[in-house]
Amino acid sequence: MKVIVMGAGVVGVASAYYLAEAGHEVVLIDRQPGPALETSFANAGEISPGYASPWAAPGIPAKAIRWLFMRHAPLIIDPHIDMAMLRWTLAMLRNCTAARYALNKSRMVRLADFSRDELIALRGRLGLDYDQRSRGTLQLFRTQKQIDASAGDIAVLQDYGVPYDVLDRDGCIAAEPGLAAARDHFLGGLRLPQDETGDCHIFTNRLAAMLPAMGVDIRYDCAIEGLEKDEGRIAGVRTDAGVVRGDAYLVALAAYSPALLRPLGLRLPIYPVKGYSITLPIADEARAPVSTLLDESYKIAITRLGDRIRVGGMAELSGFNNALPARREATLRHSLNDLFPGAADNHAPSHFWSGLRPMTPDATPIVGATPIPNLFLNAGHGTLGWTMACGSGRLVANIIGGEAPPIDPEGLGLSRYSR
Ligand SMILES: Cc1cc2nc3c(=O)[nH]c(=O)nc-3n(C[C@H](O)[C@H](O)[C@H](O)COP(=O)(O)OP(=O)(O)OC[C@H]3O[C@@H](n4cnc5c(N)ncnc54)[C@H](O)[C@@H]3O)c2cc1C
Structure with missing residues (x-):
């Protein structure tokens, strides 16, 4: 499957990695000249489940x-x-x-704990420093x-x-x-x-540097302007360098995700x-x-x-x-x-x-499917995006690939807001 990942912060880069590792063809797009140049640039460095x-x-x-x-x-x-x-x-x-606090905390801890373990495994596998x-x-x-x-x-x-x-x-x-x-x-x-603890910017850069060898097509300096929809599905990403098309689309644009999805009638409380x-x-x-x-x-x-x-x-x-x-x-x-x-x-x-x-108002990120069948989300990580990046990247890659999720995805998706 060809997956277009929008956003090359720590969340988008981790998602692109797990998607490529699972054998998907991946295009990663960001408006910046390199990875992790916005919120993932100089955070406090805690991996703190x-x-x-x-x-x-x-x-x-x-x-x-x-x-x-x-x-x-x-x-x-x-x-x-x-x-x-x-x-x-x-x-x-x-x-x-x-x-609400107990429920939200249980969801955060479930993802953060898994994410720390995924980060440790990834570091060992790739020798990341x-x-x-x-x-x-x-x-x-x-x-x-x-x-x-x-x-x-x-x-x-x-x-x-x-x-x-x-x-x-x-x-x-x-x-x-x-x-x-x-x-x-x-x-x-x-x-x-x-x-x-660790430097999120260095981590994201080192992981992103490994992606081309895994077949990932990275397009920096490429601003996303909108999503094209056709017959109930996403048909392409409109950018300042033309339309990019794939089979599935993943939005990892942090606080800029709601503006992209609003014209499609989807409201993200980020x-x-x-x-x-x-x-x-x-x-x-x-x-x-x-x-x-x-x-x-x-x-x-x-x-x-x-x-x-x-x-x-x-x-x-x-x-x-x-x-x-x-x-x-x-x-x-x-x-x-x-x-x-x-x-x-x-x-x-x-x-x-x-x-x-x-x-998000409940502090839990939004990871997983949307009502549009080939559109997926990995956004809204708030105070703990560095802590949760590897876990949510792995989770969303499995969801997109139609595989069994590695942790219970209950309460982590967009559907929790429509109840
Ligand atoms: C002061 C501070 C301290 C923090 N400390 C910690 C901590 O200790 N531990 C922790 O776990 N978390 C911490 N965080 C939170 C963490 O940094 C974020 O949750 C995380 O960086 C979010 O990652 P992201 O990939 O979703 O967002 P970003 O890194 O912002 O990535 C989004 C990407 O989307 C791109 N983009 C946006 N719009 C467009 C567009 N239209 N076209 C193309 N590209 C676009 C941007 O260029 C950007 O690269 C802290 C945050 C702050 C501000």
Whole structure:
């Protein structure tokens, strides 16, 4: 079968890989000059099934109001609210019940766990190197209130059989020795030893570089303009370089997927939730993080990637905008320098970056079939697209090929919104 994959972020590239591995003829299209140049470019680097949790959770509405007024705010909402933002926010708030949270979390964990295992298998098979480390993640608590609140998360980890360590201050420093210089700034932490870290951009580039040898026809610098439909099926992808035709079509365009599908009468509830990161070279190895640390107060992740430190976070509802306000960089630097003083070279270029997380209101991606028989989706991976890319790529390749899915696809497809 000839499959046209739209989008060469980590999700599209992983999908193209699994499709080609299954023996399909694959064309991969992206408007950028290379892979992973949009949201997959400089994310926080966590492969974290242990923290696969919806943002929509009981208690979030009250917390969100508090976050909005913090000096180093983890949540920012543009006062120019438009209909798309309003509709998405209301749908997200409807997911803040205990029952919806449990259901959404179970779907995320199912996919994220499988995805981590697929990534490990792929890495072994292909000998991929992407500044990866398998040293867990540490959620750091600065207040007793945060420690008390973690009891709920621990109960969920127990339910899902995810190994964890509850650490006091010394335990945190044993896991992350660089924290010794900031020992008065936190009280304890929760460590998930099975989580991993790695550079998503490097991974996607190395995987994409292997695709031509597998027969994949890659077309970069090619903007997708629309889908042609004929007799109830997709007949081609209209691009600025002509129409590309295949037997099946896979949309992996992240937050740009809804605009492509709207003219076909398909509504995808995916909204761009902006985040920021900086990347600095390590100045002092002994003070640097060894893996990922989540600063619970500011919802910021600090990750070791080779000889660099990546600091990423914040959720901003402001539509399709990639502006880089200096005060957001200040928030990232504040968290880094407060917890790992002297670790990074603060005079080096910070590679300040923003990306648009393709978020669904229930935080679960949309993977699988659509009502149009030869049109498939792999989009809406939100906060955890790097974590879930290999699993959802493999799952959608099996669905397109008509093979038995490797995990239960219940609740991962578009049909969950039409119930
Ligand atoms: C600050 C931040 C931190 C994050 N941290 C983590 C983390 O630690 N762990 C984790 O698992 N996830 C993390 N994420 C989320 C993760 O980065 C995303 O979920 C993931 O990158 C989404 O991948 P994607 O392939 O769907 O999207 P993209 O990488 O955006 O790929 C979509 C592709 O579609 C192409 N495209 C769009 N429109 C068109 C068009 N019209 N024509 C042609 N091509 C088009 C784009 O060029 C792009 O290459 C983070 C995100 C942010 C912003």
